[in-house]
Amino acid sequence: MPVSIPKSGSVAMSVDQTTDAPVIEAPPRRSMSLQLKMGLVITGSIVLLGLLAPWISPHPWDTISMRTRFVPPNATYWFGTDEYGRDVLSRLLMGTRLSLTMGVSATLVSLAVGVPMGLAAGYFRGWIDEALMRLADVLMAVPPIMLGLLVLAVTPPALWKTALAVGFVYIPPIARLARSVTLTLANEEFIQAAKARAESNSYILFREILPNAWPPLIVEASLRVTYAILLGSALSFLGLGAQPPSSDWGLMISEARSFIDRAPWIALAPGFAMCLLVIGINLLGDGARERLDPRLKSRMGKR
Amino acid sequence: MTGYIARRLLFVVLVLVAVSMLVFGITALLPANVAYLILGPFAPPEQVRALELKLGLTDPIWQQYARWAGGFLSGNLGESTLMNRPIGPLLMEAVGRSMMLTGASFVLIAVIGVGLGIAAALRHGRPLDHGISVGTYLGIAVPEFFWAIIVIIVFAAWLGWLPASGYEPLSAGFTVWAKHLIAPTMTLVFGHLAHVSRLTRSGMIEVLQSPYVIAARAKGLPERVVVMHHALRNALLPTITVLALDFGRLMGGIVVVETIFAYPGLGRLIVFSIQNRDLPTLQAAILVVAAVYALASLLADLLYARLNPKIRFGRNVG
Numbered sequence: 001m002p003v004s005i006p007k008s009g010s011v012a013m014s015v016d017q018t019t020d021a022p023v024i025e026a027p028p029r030r031s032m033s034l035q036l037k038m039g040l041v042i043t044g045s046i047v048l049l050g051l052l053a054p055w056i057s058p059h060p061w062d063t064i065s066m067r068t069r070f071v072p073p074n075a076t077y078w079f080g081t082d083e084y085g086r087d088v089l090s091r092l093l094m095g096t097r098l099s100l101t102m103g104v105s106a107t108l109v110s111l112a113v114g115v116p117m118g119l120a121a122g123y124f125r126g127w128i129d130e131a132l133m134r135l136a137d138v139l140m141a142v143p144p145i146m147l148g149l150l151v152l153a154v155t156p157p158a159l160w161k162t163a164l165a166v167g168f169v170y171i172p173p174i175a176r177l178a179r180s181v182t183l184t185l186a187n188e189e190f191i192q193a194a195k196a197r198a199e200s201n202s203y204i205l206f207r208e209i210l211p212n213a214w215p216p217l218i219v220e221a222s223l224r225v226t227y228a229i230l231l232g233s234a235l236s237f238l239g240l241g242a243q244p245p246s247s248d249w250g251l252m253i254s255e256a257r258s259f260i261d262r263a264p265w266i267a268l269a270p271g272f273a274m275c276l277l278v279i280g281i282n283l284l285g286d287g288a289r290e291r292l293d294p295r296l297k298s299r300m301g302k303r
Numbered sequence: 304m305t306g307y308i309a310r311r312l313l314f315v316v317l318v319l320v321a322v323s324m325l326v327f328g329i330t331a332l333l334p335a336n337v338a339y340l341i342l343g344p345f346a347p348p349e350q351v352r353a354l355e356l357k358l359g360l361t362d363p364i365w366q367q368y369a370r371w372a373g374g375f376l377s378g379n380l381g382e383s384t385l386m387n388r389p390i391g392p393l394l395m396e397a398v399g400r401s402m403m404l405t406g407a408s409f410v411l412i413a414v415i416g417v418g419l420g421i422a423a424a425l426r427h428g429r430p431l432d433h434g435i436s437v438g439t440y441l442g443i444a445v446p447e448f449f450w451a452i453i454v455i456i457v458f459a460a461w462l463g464w465l466p467a468s469g470y471e472p473l474s475a476g477f478t479v480w481a482k483h484l485i486a487p488t489m490t491l492v493f494g495h496l497a498h499v500s501r502l503t504r505s506g507m508i509e510v511l512q513s514p515y516v517i518a519a520r521a522k523g524l525p526e527r528v529v530v531m532h533h534a535l536r537n538a539l540l541p542t543i544t545v546l547a548l549d550f551g552r553l554m555g556g557i558v559v560v561e562t563i564f565a566y567p568g569l570g571r572l573i574v575f576s577i578q579n580r581d582l583p584t585l586q587a588a589i590l591v592v593a594a595v596y597a598l599a600s601l602l603a604d605l606l607y608a609r610l611n612p613k614i615r616f617g618r619n620v621g
Contacts, residue, residue: 138321142593143555150329153577230446234559237448261460271449278444
């Protein structure tokens with residue numbers, strides 16, 4: 001059995017490790033918090049519904065039928081129909097995929113750019129740090145939605161461009177977190193050891209630091225997904241995201257605006273769906289954060 | 304303190320210069336020909352050429368930027384390509400209307416948010432506390448445009464108390480003016496309460512357990528005095544920073560809210576200029592927003608430094 005050397009390196013502690021109480025005690029196995037469980041259930045079911053959408057949708061999501069316009073919710077059309085007679089529930093289910101794809105892919109973009117930025121800034125320090133972080137400051141000096149609008153203003157709208165723009169907007173917070181995690185890790189002994197072995201910078205960054213930096217980054221990223229979904233749907237709502245006849249939730253709400261007094265269900269269904277998804281992911285992220293690193297909570301709680 | 308202010312001011316100026324480059328760069332570098340954007344994809348080439356010359360699009364990019372930035376500094380914001388009107392007055396009008404909206408929302412967010420925070424802290428762990436956290440949590444989770452839809456459904460379509468959209472100047476009568484402001488203000492307030500109330504709550508809970516509050520209570524001071532005079536002043540420190548930042552966030556919120564309520568402010572001007580490919584207006588408007596945003600965070604830092612003796616005196620010594 002390999003004996004782990006305690007960090008403090010004191011000799012007295014490593015004596016009698018087999019018989020006495022272990023020096024580093026395994027944390028007691030905690031059961032999942034209610035928060036985490038609820039988050040898992042809500043997010044999981046929404047993801048599942050989205051995946052199965054083409055098979056479980058009760059009606060075709062894009063077939064126009066003028067005879068069934070503005071049907072209120074009933075046994076056939078659970079959530080009613082819209083101004084083109086399309087089933088709101090089926091559109092909602094198909095839209096789930098778009099919202100999830102938007103949130104996840106935008107966050108992946110932020111991670112792909114932000115994490116290397118933060119790693120480099122926190123590891124090399126000096127002018128690289130200054131330059132990268134001031135760049136982040138500039139990006140953060142414009143409200144996110146404005147930055148998104150600016151990027152999308154000069155190109156014909158499409159959903160992938162919106163995802164790219166949203167990902168771009170949320171690079172700075174990811175970069176900052178990656179930087180602060182790197183700063184703490186860079187002083188750890190195993191990094192000193194790697195440096196002493198004359199490992200290359202890229203080896204240290206991507207093989208030593210990055211694997212240890214993932215847990216807080218993953219948690220933050222999962223929470224970022226909700227920001228991305230909200231911003232993406234707001235941009236779609238403003239006409240700079242998914243285009244008709246797509247059933248993106250933001251676009252659905254936008255199109256339903258004109259019929260709000262006669263058919264409020266068209267707007268309410270995607271709105272509540274979005275709230276549920278955001279709450280689900282938030283619960284999941286917060287729960288995972290507490291479970292993975294209780295210390296992180298106090299540091300990150302203030303926003 | 305003076306040195307600190309000077310440094311922060313310099314930083315704001317630098318950030319604004321950088322943002323102006325960003326704004327200009329993104330709109331100029333993206334793979335889209337501005338002249339085609341304005342004239343449409345089927346415009347005859349000679350017409351495109353003429354417009355390019357008129358807008359100076361054939362010059363090198365740094366010359367275009369210098370001309371634009373120079374004009375900005377001398378107060379000449381250029382002309383809206385869509386409305387053929389100078390941008391300055393157009394922008395001022397929109398900013399004024401947006402300020403009414405954000406100003407009203409800001410005051411309400413501060414008063415209601417702090418109030419809810421104090422109430423939650425005093426009932427820490429009781430049903431009222433949980434109710435307030437769930438309620439404000441919803442405020443963050445629900446997208447602004449959906450709040451707006453709910454406000455319209457409830458207050459305009461269902462109850463019929465408020466107009467669903469539009470704007471009336473003050474000259475049309477106070478009640479009419481105010482009625483048009485209420486719905487967008489409500490929407491903005493809902494979406495921003497959570498930050499303020501949560502921070503106030505946690506600050507208050509922390510302060511209420513500190514020795515000097517215990518001492519004040521031990522002296523026999525009435526609870527109201529302890530809370531309002533002794534505890535609140537210190538508990539509000541982080542809240543004030545967030546409040547100033549929230550003012551900046553409101554600048555983002557107005558884009559969606561003004562569009563939904565057809566409120567002719569800065570946010571709607573931005574969306575309108577995007578939809579109509581009016582790049583000069585868009586650039587100027589976004590720069591104004593960035594300036595407000597940067598000033599708000601400057602104000603947050605300065606207020607924090609002013610109110611927190613640790614920073615105030617620390618800087619003086621150094």
